[in-house]
Amino acid sequence: MSQNLFQCTRSIPRCLCQSSYRTPPKPQVRRRAIPPRQPRSLHTTPSTLLQSQPPKTHDRGPKSNEDTQTDFSALDVLRNTVAPATSIDACTSDGFALNNQVRISGSGVLLVGGEAFRWWPWLREDRKEGTVGAGGTGEDGMRGSVLNRRGMWEVGEGAWGVLELCYPKPDLLIIGTGPSTIPIAPAVRMYLNGLGMRLEVQDTRNAAAQFNLLATERGVGQVAAALIPIGWREGR
Template structure:
């Protein structure tokens, strides 16, 4: 025997909760406002949880004894994670940045000037000397070029040296991929003309203060090789003068 829709709804309402029965009764009345119909899920709506709810936290351990020390030989050796531990440090790595110069890893000291590290070689570097001045000391008849003072900033306060200071980079081949410039005790932005000149040689630049520039050169020269990374460093005791 076929059952009509109202009869099926009445049979279904007998097994539903009171809220659902009110909702079905509202739906069967077409003239009743929709706003008056109660929602299918009222305050008595229940949520199902797949896991049991813990009413109390687990008690703290009675002892901190973890048993005897492990004798396994599979423990992680964090010293083995140093991928450069078996790599030889370059002889031109900076061992110390001093007030008036630098100490290299090969026990060489360069005093009274900066240093230019290219292709595994170290060169005394005085970019503050004007091209028209003669390098030397007062005893040699010069005008005190051994003093670490001069001008490395242009009128706009940017770090700028003449192109002749980069002469070794014009001659060396293959040229380094990266040049790290240490501008002295603090970071000084370099002039666009200097960046353009070195970029035209195919060399990328990294500008830092001298201490951080030396540390970065040591790391990258050890990792990538001295032919890929070069450095141009100004001593920490450098003073901008006239």
């Protein structure tokens, strides 16, 4: 009897080992092939619908006789503003005609703070003084040079003496370089910017027109101009 019990106890672990729980295999999941993503456009509306269609007719209807319509060609926002006395009425080949009936000839003009100064930026320190009639190259002649070796507009610092003395200084300086627009040399631009002024460089005709507009709108204390005649020729 004991022997049979011993044999049974020895056979129990074997039975337990043989009947141990096994994890059932996981079912295989078939993965679907994911198609590649198509590039998405920013606009979903077809491009043909985005194009504007031409008008079916250009007929604007009968002409209106209402008095409330605005004639933009006659619009003048500065109609009631008095033009400054130093505004440019005309640019001549050798000078300028101002609004105060003053005629300047044989030189340029420097307009600062409502005042007009005759201006010879082409004068050099080593030039021969005296009038042209006496054989010199004095202030009554438009002779000299304002271009450097690189073809840029460059004058000495002594030509801007009025701008150094005036206070308060204008916010904008309009430079007219003659019959055509010539770039300003970096040294001149740096010097004038150091005085606290912004620069606008144009040919003399456009520079005079811009000065008239801005001086009337903002005042002569905020805008200055340095112009040489439209008849100026380099090396005359």
